[in-house]
Amino acid sequence: MERKKQSMWKTFALAFCLLLSLEAGGCVRQEKKNSEQHELEIKVVTEEAIPEELMSLIEKNKKTPFRLTFADQGKLYLAEGYGEQKTTGYSVEVDRLCETQETVYIHTGLLGPEKGEEKKEIATYPYVVVELEETEKNIRFE
Incomplete structure (x- = not known):
């Protein structure tokens, strides 16, 4: 034994x-x-400029964390959401957007309410959408 x-x-x-x-x-x-990575311009899309079909996907998935890619008319949209937050004051920041020969990398972070910021006890669903030129490269959320 x-x-x-x-x-x-x-x-x-x-x-x-x-x-x-x-x-x-x-x-x-x-x-x-x-x-081998080089930085890409970060172009955050306003809610009004998000394609309707992508906005519909975001609405369907917003209660839980999600990562979506969506191509439309030569543009590629990368969307990342952090699910339901119990209060107001949360936002999503794109920390880095870069590419190699084969892959586009996106790194985002959830920002909480600032110290002393007035917040309400209602559910919010923070997310961010970034627009790029359409590419065949792999997309990697980090």
């Missing part, structure tokens, strides 16, 4: 080391990818 436990622990340790080595390899690849 003791040998079985030792064997199990050796297998676990080996699997753990393998996982760490794969993770380290992933970091190296990520650094290389980052050096």
Whole structure:
């Protein structure tokens, strides 16, 4: 029985080391990818300018976090929502929008009410929509 436990622990340790080595390899690849990235202009779309079909998808999905892509008339729209928030005062900020040869990356963040800001106890559904030229590249929300 003791040998079985030792064997199990050796297998676990080996699997753990393998996982760490794969993770380290992933970091190296990520650094290389980052050096090839270049920033894109961030064009946030106002609610009035969002295509109707995309607005309908946002309305259907707004109660839970979502990530959507939508192409229309040569434009690509990237939409990210953070689901229901219990009060007013929340917004979504685009921290970064960049691309490599194969992928467009978008990183957003949820901003909460500022300290001292008056807020109401009603549900809100913060989201952001960014417009790009249509592309065949992969889209990655981070």
